[in-house]
Amino acid sequence: MSAVLTDAVDVDTTGPIDVAERLGQFLAANAVDGTITDLRRAGSGRSRDNWLFDLVSADGTREPLILRTDPDGGLIDTDRAVEFAVLRALEGGTLPTPVARWLDADGTSIGRPSLVMRRLPGECDYRVLRNGTRSLAERTDLARAFCDLLADVHRVDWRALGLGDVLADPGLEAARHELDAWSAVLRVDQLEPQPELEYAIAVLAEHAPTAGSTVLVHADYKPGNILLEGQEVTALLDWELAHLGDPLEDLGWVTQPLRAAEHTIDDAWSADDLITHYESVTGTSVDRDAVRWWVAFSSFKTAVMQVSGLRAFVEGRAEEPYRPTRRVLSALLDAVEEL
Template identity: 30%
Template sequence: MSDTSIGNTSVSPDSGLAARLAELIAQHLPNARDVSVQGIAPMFGGNARKAWSLELVFQLDGLPQRRPCVMLIQGADRQIETDVAQEFRVLHGLNGKGTRAPAAVAMDARGEIVGAPTIVLERLPGKASAVDFLNSPDPAAARRLTEDLASVVADLHAVDWTPAAFDSALEGLSPREVALRQITHWHDTFLAQRLEPLPVMSGLFGWLYRHLPEPQRICLVHGDLRPGNFLYEGDRVSGLLDWEMAHLGDPVEDLAWIYRPLWSPERFVPLREFVQRYAALARREIAWSDVLYYRVFNELKFAVISLTAARAFITSSTPNMRHADRAATVPPCLNRCLAWAEQHRKETSRV
């Protein structure tokens, strides 16, 4: 690998990368001819991964084609372990299914071409700024955008996935057992990453195990669907981004994550109204107690991610100063969990 690889966004891509990428992409587009990659340029860089834009040029059935793409390169400072190959399989499985997910183009799962695990996706139009959306000077347009998001999520959850086809480990599991795997995953991660006993957090994981609702159905859950992780143009969602945490689970999980307090669109569409709109589109009833349950789950998930980031900084696994005080975000998360757990108790006691 050249010293000027794009695994580090402070330098330019090496001169041979475009040719190597073209060879990789040609393997995924067997009917294409004269494949070339042009105009590789940095888009942004976050903790989890870096994004580069490029133009894919090729011939198909004798006709010239030009496709704008984005290359996502796994970063060293990611807060959670993710599987590029799994993310690519999910997006490839969504190709042509009527969702607003980008088409999967190519994958370098082990980083043999780029220098780090990488996927190449269709580049969709729109912007993803959560700040612009949440501070919109046009609440009516932001409301329509939030309502469209409910439609997008309903369409995503309507895609039929066979658990065993998604992950062989899910074969033969009941819907409840599939949903339980997410609780177990984040609980195990908490136990591995915590820096002190955190008995309240331990107790809240026990609460999750005891109160797990019976899923009405199991579907593909995006896992990180929120402002900042979808593209939009005006009052319409144009694409869903960042599929690293996609998994099979209870669809209510996505609804609750969208409305985490840090990025909630509550001022445009209240959560209850959003859930009602989604339920009407999905043609199923959603118990408010299930929403409260997944608010607790998601807040604990966010707290675990924060603990993972804090441990990475404390153990010198990363020099990123943004992680230095991440553990300070945990107590407010736990306070919210306790409040929602109490609301859940009151809600279920009325049934």
């Protein structure tokens, strides 16, 4: 029996792929029996297109799934096969991550590189810590829970889970490795000179810290990638940028001023509160000077993503003309000046 599609809704077949038809063919090619129901687009993210559907087996068992496909253009370019392998490895751990089901690594079947994961319950609210519908106590508890979860990511025994076979260990040079990687993205995608970014690269290179340890880094940790049911975290999503590196990279990402509205609460939970709590739950001492470097790097990375987004727009692969805004460049230069 092949996978059959019924009751598809909001399916956009005007693009380069007919999602409904190709998804059915892909699942059939993987010997998946069942009926695809309630296929609907969950919206296009800045890096992936998401399609929700249920797979109903002959005995009536319903499995909620999500298809993640590469869009024509976006802010980042990542490898679906690596993301799939990371998720498969993490299934052997304790983190609340989706179960990876099937992979179309090169897009042969779906039309674009894609993976299918089990859908987890919960709601996503990237501004939940500033959401006035929750009490201050509830939001502060969530902020601590988010920090605890980040610490859990860094505690993952990546060697035991086999992640060393999937991801390279940059060792002490994690900072330099990431700077070189994102500088290379800039060189490929920039359409015009970017003097502020060139200045940032020079200063960051001069002050790059050495890593105290190698951990699993999420690299896009934020409430927008977390699902909640009430006050309970049900899932940590979007592992496409995950790699091995310095744990301070994630701390720099979540404490940079550009993400303050997502990770802090005015007069209740500051960036310093976050780091102090991280120290208490991990039993480690965080080098504040090294975090400052990672804050500056995170601002640089954000700007490079926007450079990539602009190229995608100019080439007709994206609908929105992302570009490094004055706010982003000002935050970057301010952070660099503190090094």
